[in-house]
Amino acid sequence: MSFQSPVYNSLKEQIDTMVTIVAVSKTKPIADLQEAYDIGVRDFGENYVQELVDKHEALPKDIRWHFIGHLQSNKVKYIAPFVHLIHGVDSEKLLIEINKQGEKLNRKISCLLQIYIAKEETKFGLNEAELENIIQKLPELKNVQIVGMMGMASFSSDSQIVKNEFDTLKKLFDKYSSLSIDNLKMETLSMGMSGDYKMAISSGSNLIRIGSMLFGERVYKNK
Numbered sequence: 001m002s003f004q005s006p007v008y009n010s011l012k013e014q015i016d017t018m019v020t021i022v023a024v025s026k027t028k029p030i031a032d033l034q035e036a037y038d039i040g041v042r043d044f045g046e047n048y049v050q051e052l053v054d055k056h057e058a059l060p061k062d063i064r065w066h067f068i069g070h071l072q073s074n075k076v077k078y079i080a081p082f083v084h085l086i087h088g089v090d091s092e093k094l095l096i097e098i099n100k101q102g103e104k105l106n107r108k109i110s111c112l113l114q115i116y117i118a119k120e121e122t123k124f125g126l127n128e129a130e131l132e133n134i135i136q137k138l139p140e141l142k143n144v145q146i147v148g149m150m151g152m153a154s155f156s157s158d159s160q161i162v163k164n165e166f167d168t169l170k171k172l173f174d175k176y177s178s179l180s181i182d183n184l185k186m187e188t189l190s191m192g193m194s195g196d197y198k199m200a201i202s203s204g205s206n207l208i209r210i211g212s213m214l215f216g217e218r219v220y221k222n223k
Contacts (some may be wrong), residue, residue: 002030003023003033003035003036006214007213007214008021008036008039009039012219015095015197015201018206019201019205019206020043020207021041021043021210022043022068022207023041024193024209024210025045026068026069026213027214030120032215037059041067042062042063042064044064045067046065046067046069047067047069049079052067052083052183053078056124058071065079066086066147066209067086067087068088068209069088070088071086071089073094080104080105082103085111086111087190088124089151090116090148092130092133095111095134095137097149098111106216107143109145110147111144111147112114112147112148112149114144115131117131117151117165117166118152118155125152128172131172132174138181138183138184139182146185146186147185147186147189148186148188148190149176149186149192150162150189151163151166151169153166153196154184163203166199166203168192168206170204189206189207190205191203192208192209193208193209193211197210
């Protein structure tokens with residue numbers, strides 16, 4: 001299944017122009033990404049470092065690459081030179097490493113702080129105490145720019161549970177938006193994927209990550 005251009009165009013018509021659509025292209029072949037690029041898609045989301053590096057090398061250089069997976073500290077150096085936005089900063093250790101690599105490159109790397117809002121142990125993210133600790137350390141980390149927050153809601157058929165989790169993150173986002181720190185500017189609230197993006201937008205999301213709607217179901221290589 002190749003990139004679904006009519007679905008993308010319809011989605012763009014449905015949502016506010018201030019909402020960014022990140023096309024989640026993990027495991028998809030370069031030809032599918034090129035097809036999406038050719039109709040105007042510029043924001044792509046990848047989960048795996050090596051796959052992201054390979055696609056960056058093969059595709060046009062004006063693409064905005066979003067790393068949306070669980071990032072290991074020892075792999076930051078591979079994407080630091082070009083990544084547009086790292087979505088899942090879920091520990092102080094990871095943020096310190098991103099800052100270190102940014103310093104080496106004389107580059108300020110944009111990040112989202114991932115907040116734990118779901119009721120599932122498989123999800124990653126900062127709790128409120130960890131979040132507060134990171135915010136206090138930000139002035140020391142000159143080569144990272146925190147541009148917002150992201151969170152993944154529970155995988156639940158109960159829409160009220162999902163809505164409550166989105167609303168919780170929006171409250172935290174608003175709380176920290178008023179702080180005056182040079183490398184903290186809350187502009188992006190990333191919530192919502194193919195199954196719940198409408199609810200996420202209604203709760204204040206301005207960045208949604210859409211994969212299966214645009215590319216079909218994921219294809220995983222045999223390990």
